Structure formats: C-alpha cells, structure tokens
Amino acid sequence: MACECIERRTKNGTEIISLDPLVIYINNFTSTIEAEELINIGSPDFASSFISRSRGANTLVTGRTSSSAPLELSHPLVSCILRRARRFMGSMLLPHEPFSVPQLVRYFPGQKYDLHTDFWPEHQVITDGSERLFNRVASFFVFLRANCTEGYTYFPSVEPTGTSAASPASDEELDKWYGHRVARGEIDGEEKGVKFKPIQGNAVFWINLNEKGEGDRRLVHAGLPVGEGEKIGLNIWPRKFYGTERSKKERERSGWSGKWRD
Ligand SMILES: O=C(O)CCC(=O)C(=O)O
Numbered sequence: 001m002a003c004e005c006i007e008r009r010t011k012n013g014t015e016i017i018s019l020d021p022l023v024i025y026i027n028n029f030t031s032t033i034e035a036e037e038l039i040n041i042g043s044p045d046f047a048s049s050f051i052s053r054s055r056g057a058n059t060l061v062t063g064r065t066s067s068s069a070p071l072e073l074s075h076p077l078v079s080c081i082l083r084r085a086r087r088f089m090g091s092m093l094l095p096h097e098p099f100s101v102p103q104l105v106r107y108f109p110g111q112k113y114d115l116h117t118d119f120w121p122e123h124q125v126i127t128d129g130s131e132r133l134f135n136r137v138a139s140f141f142v143f144l145r146a147n148c149t150e151g152y153t154y155f156p157s158v159e160p161t162g163t164s165a166a167s168p169a170s171d172e173e174l175d176k177w178y179g180h181r182v183a184r185g186e187i188d189g190e191e192k193g194v195k196f197k198p199i200q201g202n203a204v205f206w207i208n209l210n211e212k213g214e215g216d217r218r219l220v221h222a223g224l225p226v227g228e229g230e231k232i233g234l235n236i237w238p239r240k241f242y243g244t245e246r247s248k249k250e251r252e253r254s255g256w257s258g259k260w261r262d
C-alpha cells in the first residue's frame with residue numbers, strides 16, 4: 001500500500017523551514033473557494049500599492065509596482081480567516097492584540113515588490129487617541145491566486161534548515177522534502193536564502209520582532225517579478241503593543257537606546 005504520510009502532510013500541514021529566524025510553511029491555509037472569495041471581496045478596491053512610512057505620508061515608490069486592496073475586517077469570511085491566523089499563533093497573540101487591516105496584493109507580468117521588511121524600524125503610534133505604540137510582530141503571506149510563472153516570495157537571509165547543522169539545505173534536499181514549493185534563491189549568481197513558489201491557498205508565516213519588540217532584519221524579503229499571468233497574495237499582520245510615546249521617551253531618558261538590531 002502506498003504511504004499516505006507525505007500526501008497527508010502536504011494537504012493540510014505545517015512545515016518548519018527555518019528555526020532561527022522562525023519561518024513556517026503552511027499548506028492549505030485557505031481553500032480554493034475561500035481564496036477566490038477573498039479576492040472578490042477586495043477586488044473593487046485595488047489601487048497602486050503604497051509603502052507605509054514610519055513618519056509622514058505614505059509614498060508611492062518604484063520598488064513596489066503591484067496594486068493592493070484592504071479587506072473589511074467585519075466581513076464574515078475575513079474575520080474567519082483572521083480567527084484561523086490567531087489560532088495558529090496560539091499564546092503568541094493575546095486576545096486583546098489585534099490584526100492590521102488585511103491587505104490583498106496583485107501582480108501582473110513584470111510587477112514586483114523589492115526587498116523590504118514588514119515591521120517598521122520605529123513603532124507606530126495608533127490613531128485611536130490612546131498614544132499606544134504598535135508594530136507588526138509577525139506576518140502571514142497567503143497565495144490566493146497563482147496563475148503565474150515566477151513571482152516567488154524570496155528571503156535572501158533565511159537559510160533553510162538542512163540535514164547538517166553546519167550548512168543550509170541544498171536544492172536537492174529542498175526538492176525531496178518540498179517538491180517545487182520551496183527552493184534556494186540566488187543573488188548575483190550565488191545561492192542564497194530561500195524562496196517560495198506561489199501556490200493557491202498555501203502561506204508562509206514568519207516572526208518579525210523578538211520579545212523586546214526589536215525587528216529582525218534577517219526577515220527582509222521580496223516579491224520577485226511575475227513572469228506570465230497573475231499573482232494575488234494576502235498580507236495578514238498581527239500587531240503587538242509596546243507602551244506609549246510617553247513611556248518610550250521616559251525609557252530613552254533613562255538610558256534605553258531605542259535602537260533596533262541590525
Ligand atoms: O508578493 C510577495 O511575494 C510578497 C509581498 C510582500 O512581502 C508584502 O506585500 O509585504
């Protein structure tokens with residue numbers, strides 16, 4: 001009898017790609033029907049993507065040529081997907097800790113999002129008048145439509161765990177374990193980091209900030225240019241709070257540098 005383990009695992013399972021930093025591959029985070037419905041919900045609102053800045057106005061930049069659309073938090077399917085994300089995070093996300101507005105991103109041929117981090121180098125002030133500071137503690141990137149070639153999500157500084165502690169997984173190992181879903185990336189002809197093929201319903205999850213709220217620059221990543229066809233993804237960003245603007249100033253006065261790790 002054929003062994004079903006691998007088939008079962010890939011149908012509905014999670015796989016650790018890297019332990020430090022933590023990057024997890026989630027198979028079938030959404031069903032096909034859910035993926036298409038999420039796209040329908042957000043589609044009327046697609047507009048050129050901005051990059052949100054820590055201070056001042058959001059800006060349009062050439063490094064991000066996709067379009068994006070917010071998803072209404074109150075929509076039953078959107079809240080169902082966020083409950084799923086919350087359950088996945090377990091006690092890492094406390095009941096009072098919210099999500100940012102989920103965001104669809106759509107790419108046509110040649111469109112891309114250059115290297116960036118999802119966390120802000122400085123915590124943001126929430127706009128509810130409470131002066132609380134927040135940041136994106138982790139990220140889920142879900143592939144909702146993957147009728148495309150190329151368009152991988154690439155993390156140049158995440159080396160996938162291999163059989164030997166001393167060296168990252170080789171392309172052959174990745175191919176054996178993940179098939180075409182996960183591969184090594186390259187920069188200037190040198191093998192470096194890991195990239196994920198767009199596959200409908202599957203997601204990549206990673207942790208952006210450590211317990212102190214410091215951002216981990218190893219989670220820098222890019223949406224590589226789409227070859228042919230269309231790619232649509234969904235960003236889900238759980239938030240954590242880090243005191244208030246006032247408490248930050250007091251910390252700085254008392255000697256805390258407020259600097260992020262490089
Ligand atoms: O399109 C991708 O593969 C990644 C998108 C992304 O990182 C983002 O929208 O923050």
Ligand SMILES: [Fe+2]
Nearest residue numbers: 116117118221
């Ligand atoms: Fe991102």
